[in-house]
Amino acid sequence: MTLSHRFGRACHVLVLVLCLSAAEDFDWSANNHDSFYYGTFPNGFSWGAGSSAYQTEGAWDKDGKGLSIWDVFTHKKGKTFLNDTGDSSCEGYYKIKDDILLMKELNLNHYRFSISWPRIMPTGIRSDHVNEKGLKYYNVLIDELLENNITPIVTLYHWDLPQVLQEKYGGWQNISMINYFNDFANLCFERYGDRVKYWITFNNPWSVAVEGYETGEHAPGLKLRGTGAYRAAHHIIKAHAKVWHTYDSQWRSKQKGMVGISLSGDWGEPVDITNQKDIEAAERYVQFYIGWFATPIFHGDYPQVMKDFIGRKSAQQGLGTSRLPTFSSQEKSYIKGTCDFLGVGHFTTRYITQKSFPSNRGTTYFSDRDIAELVDPRWPDPGSEWLYSVPWGFRRLLNFIKTQYGNPMMFITENGVSEKMMCTELCDNWRIQYYKDYINEMLKAIRDGVNVKGYTAWSLLDKFEWDEGYSERFGLYYVDFKNKNKPRYPKASVQFYKRIIKTNGFPNQREVENWKRKATETCSTSNQLLAADPLTSHMEMVTEVVVPTVCTLCILISAVFLMFLLRKHN
Numbered sequence: 001m002t003l004s005h006r007f008g009r010a011c012h013v014l015v016l017v018l019c020l021s022a023a024e025d026f027d028w029s030a031n032n033h034d035s036f037y038y039g040t041f042p043n044g045f046s047w048g049a050g051s052s053a054y055q056t057e058g059a060w061d062k063d064g065k066g067l068s069i070w071d072v073f074t075h076k077k078g079k080t081f082l083n084d085t086g087d088s089s090c091e092g093y094y095k096i097k098d099d100i101l102l103m104k105e106l107n108l109n110h111y112r113f114s115i116s117w118p119r120i121m122p123t124g125i126r127s128d129h130v131n132e133k134g135l136k137y138y139n140v141l142i143d144e145l146l147e148n149n150i151t152p153i154v155t156l157y158h159w160d161l162p163q164v165l166q167e168k169y170g171g172w173q174n175i176s177m178i179n180y181f182n183d184f185a186n187l188c189f190e191r192y193g194d195r196v197k198y199w200i201t202f203n204n205p206w207s208v209a210v211e212g213y214e215t216g217e218h219a220p221g222l223k224l225r226g227t228g229a230y231r232a233a234h235h236i237i238k239a240h241a242k243v244w245h246t247y248d249s250q251w252r253s254k255q256k257g258m259v260g261i262s263l264s265g266d267w268g269e270p271v272d273i274t275n276q277k278d279i280e281a282a283e284r285y286v287q288f289y290i291g292w293f294a295t296p297i298f299h300g301d302y303p304q305v306m307k308d309f310i311g312r313k314s315a316q317q318g319l320g321t322s323r324l325p326t327f328s329s330q331e332k333s334y335i336k337g338t339c340d341f342l343g344v345g346h347f348t349t350r351y352i353t354q355k356s357f358p359s360n361r362g363t364t365y366f367s368d369r370d371i372a373e374l375v376d377p378r379w380p381d382p383g384s385e386w387l388y389s390v391p392w393g394f395r396r397l398l399n400f401i402k403t404q405y406g407n408p409m410m411f412i413t414e415n416g417v418s419e420k421m422m423c424t425e426l427c428d429n430w431r432i433q434y435y436k437d438y439i440n441e442m443l444k445a446i447r448d449g450v451n452v453k454g455y456t457a458w459s460l461l462d463k464f465e466w467d468e469g470y471s472e473r474f475g476l477y478y479v480d481f482k483n484k485n486k487p488r489y490p491k492a493s494v495q496f497y498k499r500i501i502k503t504n505g506f507p508n509q510r511e512v513e514n515w516k517r518k519a520t521e522t523c524s525t526s527n528q529l530l531a532a533d534p535l536t537s538h539m540e541m542v543t544e545v546v547v548p549t550v551c552t553l554c555i556l557i558s559a560v561f562l563m564f565l566l567r568k569h570n
């Protein structure tokens, strides 16, 4: 959870009903939050679900895999909820076939996963060693997906940097990462590019930069406030551009694939839409979020507002240059246009108002923005503390991307909701509601002319949720982490999402209501299966632990008894 999200939570009570009614009046003519739109998606729209290597694979030290910064971070005490680690997680490494069956059950068109860099290059450096066993795992996964008519969408970097690169060079603080990452990407194009046609260089670089190098909530856990995130982002943007150029010049003509980046962004809505300061503050919020990465990639340089604010504050702090690094003019033209499609990860929205942070009181990415975040206490908040369900914000963000970046081809790479329940609840009505409303807002955005080609539900399985450990479950499928076989059970949302996919949208009210009803009916059956699970694991324990122990004891006792008899006899 980010600081900004925590801050938003703290401001919960501050939201004024007055401001909200102003927001209700917001004139986005076709954008009526309350009306549900029945209709279908364009033909060929791609439906998928996603995962990432560290969050699901497990097998953290198997078959020659090197350490990643997340292996090291989670093995330190106090970094994650209950000191949870991704050591075994969903054991996805061993369950390719099982998981593809789940995807088939959903009727998915695509599956988004990421490649663990240290699994295929243990130190992160190609000339050191390439791990064939690791390479084989992804080969099998890709082949199995294709055999089942599921298109792989592959992310190269979903946060698990090889630890050696962190220790030797300081990770993304160091410019040398650009070449190392390019070598890694090149190996992936070489080995998998004959079959993989959609590549995502980075997943959510905002999190890598801010949570990895500014707040330290994520690996590598550095707190380089006011500078670390900007420097990391600078190198990531350049690394992305380099990899895009590598593909473009060396592989595109043979492989005919596409290279994009996946950016995450909350939507920021002005608290008072009649107040110019609030309007500007909300725009700033979005520019400091998705714009930080999208503007260089589509227009060649950082958003003007970031350059102005960070530059002014740096000068007030007596610094000779801005804490926001600059691109040379060659770099600008090299970076501009390096995106064949844009991946969008979106979960939630905030109300934004102007709030000044004097520059003499410490510098952080957050205070550089001069804003405050608020939430409406009526917004549903079923799981993660930061995740409020605000479907209309999704449509606005998509329209913002359309107008700001020339309506690029987009794939929704992450969208979904968690539950914060340690107990088991497969009847996830709130998730059905979330998907229904968010997918519907995406449909409205497509009708507005936004160029969205596919949607990826986040996530296929419950999995390791970074600093929150296993306490937040985003999966369509429930994973029983206490059972060493990590069995998967469908939640009700599986039935619902499956029907959206099958009909490619929402046919009419009666049918959609029917889907909901049926989904909740079937989930009670799955609940029963799950309830029987402790019994199964108990039986396994009996066969695997108790029986062998008792047998060994019997043999020992008989041996001692035999010795005793023999002695007596002699």
Ligand code: NOJ
Binding pocket: 052, 055, 203, 204, 264, 345, 414, 465, 474
């Ligand atoms: C974005 C991250 O990319 C993903 O790994 C994470 O599970 C979701 N946010 C939810 O927090």
